[in-house]
Amino acid sequence: MAQMTRFPCRPGTVGARLAGRHAGPAGRLATTTLAAALLTSVVLGPTPAWSQSIPDAAVSAEMREDWGAAAEIYRRALEADPERVDLWRRLSDVLARDGQPVSAAEALDQAVAVEPDEPDMRLAASAAWAQADRPAAALEHCLAAADLAPEDVAILRTCARQANWAGDTAAVAEISGRVHAITGDAADLKAYARALGGMGELDESVALYRDYLAAHPDDPEALLDYATVETWRGNYAVAAEALNQYHDVHGEDDDWAARRARLLAWAHRPTEARELNDELLAANPNDYEHLYTRMLILRGEPRHSEAIAALEPLKRLRPESKDTRDAIRSTHAFLRSNVGIEAGFRDDADDISLRRLAIKGRWSLTPETYLYGRAEHRDIRAKAGSPFVGVEGDTSVDIEQAWVGARHRFSPLLEIGADAGVASIDGGGGDVGLYGLYADLRPLDNLWVDLSATRRVWDISPKSASLGLAMRDHRARIHWQPTLRHFVNAEVAHGRLNDGNRRNELFVNPYRAMLRTERLNLDLGVSAHWQDYDRDLDNGYYDPSNYRRFALTVVGYWKFSDDDGLNVTVSPGWHTDDSLSDYEFGTDVSVELINGIYRDWYSRLSASYSDRSQTTGRYDAYSINWELVRRF
Structure with a gap:
């Protein structure tokens, strides 16, 4: 899934000023200079008196605001005595006043080298690098100061601001956690929850926000940020509830x-x-x-x-x-335009197997218009002596098929497409014309309707293929989202085979989003499937009268990353048809590994098992499929 942007910085916060999100490079330098100056004055206080004297000539140059001359005098003095921390600090100050922030920060690095275990010196260096608009270096020194004074909450808070400016979300979260562990304050709990959300630890962030909101249910900032984190998790219904609560209290x-x-x-x-x-x-x-x-x-x-x-x-x-x-x-x-390859294998209890290999491609002419094509070899087999061998006795029938097509989106409401091709079937099947007509509709925001009329080879077995059977299928697929938690998938279809048989089909699958977490999505639902053929023919395919199946559906998706995940579907249920005296139990299971959802290379590897087969009348089948796509 694609990422949402992080929390918008609120104007007026220290993090926003340090980040300079509303200013260009000059503005960022000005804001960081101000922040660093404030940091130096608050944390370090006035420069302490040193037992060793300051060169009079340097002091005179400073009084004349001749910063270059003062810097040169300090450098000569430091060449003679590089351990003079007080002179490194004064050199840093005059270089900063002379408009050389990087050199000023480097001078304080020299002071740190002399006194590496002084937290105040580390903070001074951090402030100097902030003035130089070097957030990573500023953060490094601040974290060193925090390690030297691990219980100093003021230093930790400073480091959290520096980390936020540097964009180091992990450091922000780690520091915020340390602050909350020391103080136990509710405000620090909220800051920690926010920091965890910013670094992508969404489940932990949600848990902390819920703890905080249990005690402060109407906190406006917490409600908004909690809703944002839940939105990032895809938990839209809960996010909407938080925003509704905000609206009720704060308008x-x-x-x-x-x-x-x-x-x-x-x-x-x-x-x-x-x-x-x-x-x-x-x-x-x-x-x-x-x-x-x-x-x-x-x-x-x-x-x-x-x-x-x-x-x-x-x-x-x-x-x-x-x-x-x-x-x-x-x-x-x-x-994007792409080319791809597909391969698959299927087998069932009737020893009917299918091997397939296909190449496909898409050529995007505009974002709304594209051409596509596919060429495929299919080899369908049955055992010798099986009732499913070809009409000429062949145990294997090869099918070569290809088609090309085009699709165009005319508006947000409508996309249409069409394709045409031909299939060549050996074993007596001859040539079969193929076509497809498509219309994708979006009549409402939460309603999708995909219509199709296709003609494809009915290659359920060597026998059905060798007879040259083709199915003309007219189908409507519907996806409806009545609420942010509830969904309905449905299909209704009517098909006609060229052996005179007709099929009617209906499938309905309402389900509910049960879990939306940082890594796991889980949906639970039920499904009902009905199909009915007009005639019971001996043409090598399963053609039941009044087939019915009612099942539970469990769908889980484990997110390895935005681009990669594992989808698992389990559907236990009961089915019957005109050949069965009662309902029988059966289960479908499928597993799909997805890689590169948004990357140049995209692949899917899936395996499925069913202890019934709706196409051959037997109740044991499995398949393996693989797809690899290269986008351009």
């Missing part, structure tokens, strides 16, 4: 509207999200967070070209941000 404001718009954009509710986002962008047209939400809305509607164009302001505002890079690759991934 509508820009913070609430921004978080709700982001939630709705991720949860496939682009119309409602757009209403909120339009007002926010009208007031702040260059706000990165609002622009990011706009990109998600356009992607979800879907408006492919506009979504790609919406990436440009993100690249302009934060070109090096991981969030920007993730937005770019996740937006482009499914619109």
Whole structure:
């Protein structure tokens, strides 16, 4: 799944000032200089008196504000006595006043080398590197100071701010945890929860936010940030509940509207999200967070070209941000041209097996239009003497088939496509024409309807293939999300075979999102499947009258990363048809390993098992399939 942007920094916080998120390079330097100066004055206090004298000539040069001359005098004195920490500090000060922040910080590094175990000296060096706009070096010195004074909460808080500025989310979380362990304060618990969310430890962050909100249920900042972390986990229903609580207590404001718009954009509710986002962008047209939400809305509607164009302001505002890079690759991934290969094997209790190998490709002409094609070899086999061998007695029948097609999205409401091809079947099957017509509809934000009319070879067994059987299938697939927790998949189909048989089919699968965590998604539901053939023919395929199956469905997805995961589906249930006197128990299991969802190389490896086979009348079958795609 694609990543959401991190918490928007609130104007006025120290983290926002240090990060300089609303300023260019000059602004960042100014804010870090101010922060470092404040840090030096608060932590270090006035420069202590030293037993050794300061060169009079250097003092006179400083009084004349001749910083270059003063620096040269201090350097000569330090060549004679490099252990003079007081002179390194004065040299650093005059270099800073002379507009040389890097040299000033390097001078304090020399002082640290003389007194490496002095926390105050480390903090002075940290402040100097902050003035030089070097957050990593500033953080390194601050962490060293914290190690020297591990119970000093003031130093730890300073380091947390430095880590936030440096973008080191792991350090922010580790330091915030140390502060909370020392103080036990509720405010530090909230800060720790926020830091864990920022570094991607979403489950731990949620647990801490829940602890905090149990004692402070109406805290506006905590409610908003808790909703954000739950949104990152994909736990949209719980995030919406937190935002509803915020709304009930604090009303509508820009913070609430921004978080709700982001939630709705991720949860496939682009119309409602757009209403909120339009007002926010009208007031702040260059706000990165609002622009990011706009990109998600356009992607979800879907408006492919506009979504790609919406990436440009993100690249302009934060070109090096991981969030920007993730937005770019996740937006482009499914619109890119590609070539791929597929291979598969299937076997069942009737000893009917299928081996297949295919190459395929997509050529994207525009984000809305693409051409595609596929060429495939299929080898279907049965044992000698089996009732499923070919009509000429062949135990193996080869099928060579290929088709090409095109699809175009006319609007967010409608995409249509068509393909045409031919299959050549040996063993007496001859040539069979193939076609496909498609219409994908989005009548509502939460309703998808995919319509198709296809003609494909009915290669259930060598016998059905050698007879040249083809199925004309007319099908509607529906996906409905009535709430943020509840979903319904449904299919209704009518098919006609060229042996005169007809099939009607209905499948319904309502399910509920039970878990949405940092790593695991878990859905539980039920399903009902019915299919019915007009006639019972001996043409090498399973054609039951009034087949019914009712089952439980358990679907789990384990996220290794945004790009990789493992999908497991288990469906135990009971089935019957006109040949059975009662319902029989059976289970379907499938496992799918997915790699590279948004990367250039994408692959899927799946294995499935069923203790019944709806196509041969026997109740034992398994299959293995593999796919590899290269995107361009």
